[in-house]
Amino acid sequence: MASDFVPESEINLTGFQKYFNSYTRRGRFNWAVATYGTLFGSIILYKLLKKKPKAVAAH
Known part of the structure; x- marks a missing residue:
């Protein structure tokens, strides 16, 4: 579902993915x-x- 999300503390993202991803709000x-x-x-x-x-x- 589109409303399901993973808390930022549970996912290990670095760099660009930390700020632009489809997993967190x-x-x-x-x-x-x-x-x-x-x-x-x-x-x-x-x-x-x-x-x-x-x-x-x-003119």
């Missing part, structure tokens, strides 16, 4: 935050860096 939370952060960061960068079309003056 904290690991799942970190993946969710990283996913949403990347998504919203990409949207913000796109909006900031997109070039606006130059206005053409009508």
Whole structure:
């Protein structure tokens, strides 16, 4: 089940796996935050860096 998790004290993870895993609540939370952060960061960068079309003056 998705709601089952292993306490951090029972699992021996090191390095990257300690913070980003699917076994602990904290690991799942970190993946969710990283996913949403990347998504919203990409949207913000796109909006900031997109070039606006130059206005053409009508004579």
